[in-house]
Amino acid sequence: MTRMEQVQPGKTFLGRLAHDGDLLEELNAFCAEHGIRHGRVEAIGAVKKARLGYYNQATREYEFHECNEPMEITNLTGNVSLKDSQPFVHAHVTLTDKAGRAFGGHLAPGTIVFACEALVQELEGPDFHRAFDEPTGLPLWEMK
Ligand code: ZN
Numbered sequence: 619m620t621r622m623e624q625v626q627p628g629k630t631f632l633g634r635l636a637h638d639g640d641l642l643e644e645l646n647a648f649c650a651e652h653g654i655r656h657g658r659v660e661a662i663g664a665v666k667k668a669r670l671g672y673y674n675q676a677t678r679e680y681e682f683h684e685c686n687e688p689m690e691i692t693n694l695t696g697n698v699s700l701k702d703s704q705p706f707v708h709a710h711v712t713l714t715d716k717a718g719r720a721f722g723g724h725l726a727p728g729t730i731v732f733a734c735e736a737l738v739q740e741l742e743g744p745d746f747h748r749a750f751d752e753p754t755g756l757p758l759w760e761m762k
Pocket residue numbers: 708709710724725
């Protein structure tokens with residue numbers, strides 16, 4: 619059953635991430651520092667290298683692929699919710715290489731920032747906690 623809750627915009631932050639920082643860890647740390655429990659994230663920029671996940675629905679495990687070359691972040695879209703009571707950023711990215719070819723997937727630790735302009739918008743409303751979801755094997759939002 620589709621379930622959605624109404625949320626309201628809270629604080630909005632715009633800025634750049636640290637050069638040589640880990641893209642996902644920088645976003646998680648920012649949300650934790652600013653008490654952002656729920657929200658949305660978007661970013662553009664460039665990475666020195668990337669590590670992206672693909673969730674194999676048959677094995678119910680993530681497979682990771684590494685792209686060891688500089689690439690553009692043509693899109694990063696994500697959300698923030700609570701996992702183990704801590705702010706948790708879930709983001710997907712599309713990256714392009716020198717030839718303009720696109721790669722994409724679930725943003726994993728190991729993606730290193732060259733330059734990145736990010737927007738983080740807090741969303742206020744009911745708590746969204748991640749919990750194990752039996753049909754998918756993923757930590758999805760528990761909707762009561
Ligand atoms: Zn994902």
